[in-house]
Amino acid sequence: MADMQSEDVEKATKAFNDFCMWLQSDKSTMDYDFPLMREQMALKAVTSPDGKFRAISWITGVNEGIPSYANVLQWKHGDDFVGFCGPVDALIAGRKASVAKRANSPHRLDTIFEIDGGNFPVYLLVQSLNSEEGKCRAYTSAMFLNGISLQLLPNFFDGNEIAGNNDYVNDGSINAATLFKYDEKTRMYYAYQTDDNDNIVPGKYTVFKLEGDRYVHVDTPDSTDNNQ
Numbered sequence: 691m692a693d694m695q696s697e698d699v700e701k702a703t704k705a706f707n708d709f710c711m712w713l714q715s716d717k718s719t720m721d722y723d724f725p726l727m728r729e730q731m732a733l734k735a736v737t738s739p740d741g742k743f744r745a746i747s748w749i750t751g752v753n754e755g756i757p758s759y760a761n762v763l764q765w766k767h768g769d770d771f772v773g774f775c776g777p778v779d780a781l782i783a784g785r786k787a788s789v790a791k792r793a794n795s796p797h798r799l800d801t802i803f804e805i806d807g808g809n810f811p812v813y814l815l816v817q818s819l820n821s822e823e824g825k826c827r828a829y830t831s832a833m834f835l836n837g838i839s840l841q842l843l844p845n846f847f848d849g850n851e852i853a854g855n856n857d858y859v860n861d862g863s864i865n866a867a868t869l870f871k872y873d874e875k876t877r878m879y880y881a882y883q884t885d886d887n888d889n890i891v892p893g894k895y896t897v898f899k900l901e902g903d904r905y906v907h908v909d910t911p912d913s914t915d916n917n918q
Contacts (some may be wrong), residue, residue: 706750713746713762714773720744720764722901733755738802742766742835743813745778745799756820758794767838778817782833782842796820800828805877808903812832812843814879817829818866828866830881847898848907852875855881855896879905 713719720737724746727733733748746762754792761778764770764771777795803814811834818828830853832846843913847853855869869890871880885891898905 710762710775713764714775717766717771720766734799735800736799738813739804740811743762743802745802746797746817747797750794759798761795761797761799763840765835765840767835770838772838777897782831790865803872806871807834814872816867816870827854828869830870848905853879853881853898855883
């Protein structure tokens with residue numbers, strides 16, 4: 691394949707930047723489904739149950755078999771709206787200066803769980819992170835809306851920033867969204883594990899129980915997992 695001419699690169703970059711600017715400035719995009727990008731670029735858009743928080747990712751390229759993604763987070767509070775395009779790990783950690791310099795990310799944004807945090811809802815964003823040798827790791831970050839400001843809860847999972855599980859082969863056979871489950875009745879959070887053949891192991895999971903304003907790890911759940 692011939693190398694792209696510089697003017698072609700400039701046009702592609704401008705189109706990408708214009709698209710991101712649209713997602714960052716137009717609140718109506720929070721309700722748009724992007725059917726062509728879903729089909730052609732593996733775009734995935736997931737929205738919190740209350741409709742106030744949305745995460746979008748799509749493939750921007752593949753390097754040595756490892757896909758790169760664009761990440762967009764959108765959220766609203768009343769009539770106020772914010773959209774941000776950039777690596778989600780840097781964004782939610784507040785490192786926006788570094789976000790602006792990097793358009794692509796190894797993160798795919800897979801689903802959002804919403805839990806009752808007492809005074810406010812907490813959003814659990816499940817992401818899958820591509821690594822070397824075709825491996826992938828799924829994990830969850832917790833965040834909440836403080837007015838119109840999106841803030842990370844860095845110690846939400848038993849003092850840790852994330853809840854994760856073991857690596858698995860990124861061949862498309864596992865949907866990272868199925869590796870986690872929130873039980874609305876018990877308010878417990880399950881992080882499932884995979885075996886050496888990258889299959890989900892029935893009954894093998896890390897369990898977090900909500901106590902106060904954070905989740906704590908429990909060795910034995912107080913209730914059974916309805917998926918088992």
